[in-house]
Amino acid sequence: MRLQQIQFLKKLGFGLREIADMLAREEWNWSGSLKQQLHYVINEQKKLNQTESDLRGLLHSLAVEGATNRDVIHRLIRSSGSDSAIKHDYRVRMFEERELPLLERLPNLNSDDPDSLEWIALLGQLNKYGDSDPDSPAIQRIIARMHEKYLEEFGGEEAFAEKLWDIRKSSEQSEQMGLYPIHDRLISLIENAYAIFLSRNN
Template identity: 50%
Template sequence: MLKPSAKTPGGHRIYSNDDLMRMKHIQFLKQMGFSLQEIDEMLAIQDRNWSASLNNQLAYVLEEQEKLKLMEKYLRELIHGMAFEGKARGAAVHKLIQLSGHSQETKKKYRELLFKEHEQKLLSRLPNVSNDDPDSLEWIALIAQLKQNMDAGPNAPQVQRITRRILEKTDESFSGEDEFLDKLWAIRKCPEQSAQIGLYPLEPALLELFEQAYEIYLSRQRGQSEQKEHF
């Protein structure tokens, strides 16, 4: 593709400034992902009107970006799903396959059906297994910790600490939205509806543990408040 302008008597190649410029063109086009054949065809165009080739390459790059974004999404979901499941990592694959059975359009339809307009905006604040923002990562860690301590029971100190932090985070994101939270919890406890709106599947036993721990936490908080009133 790059031929020398001349050779010395000893057989050494001599490259002119035009040759060096052609080499730079080849390197530049190669960096943009063109094959050597495509580069050769483009350099053969005398007027350097590469618009069609460049537009085609841009379309290809954008398509590949979308594929990579989708792959990134699936990988994050699997990594975070495994964090949820702990030792039962195979369950994460099974659950994500189930979740992928609902298209984005279906999830959107059910969200519009089950939630009011302002509540649909609140859904964007929920943790997302596809993201790695600090908020979502903390939610994932809390649920994973709760799952790891299921055998300890709802009254265990570590379960109560996790429950308190979950309630603190809930209040940080959804303060004053009790009606929305009640509705979301009812949906979360129904596996079919939970999957329909795109929530990562959680075992009924885990949800029951949290519900029991929540009741114990509230009871203790009320007891402490009553003691303070006496003083």
């Protein structure tokens, strides 16, 4: 029976020395110990969730960049290290109150939701064809799908989209927003290819 008690308490995360005290002392404060351990486990779980999110972000950066080099990691560290309060204040300052919920629809590099994964894949494909002409069929197909996704998520919100794209084009503003740091070459390719797409479809 005592062995089962020890194994159970170890499973809950208690150390052997603490378990010995818990089982030896009749007056042990079980409620206090369990609450303290629960608090510890919750905090550790948050840390693990953040670690999982960071690892997913790095893996997804591979899909976008084709390779994760020191520059990419440096940009990700700077982006993830931005103070959440600063990000929030910047968003409130840059967008109207009614536009703030739209920001929740933006793709998240650290997420596995289908929309984010498709955006990541599209950016990765564009990066793969980065040296091609913006007018090439391969790039125009990718841009066409990006446009479809834009309409699905933000159709009718042209002012919001333009404001967001202006921020996107600035690495400094993107960092303040907490957006994934897309390099200038890819930004330029998207802008040029999209201009061609619109000229043919408007």
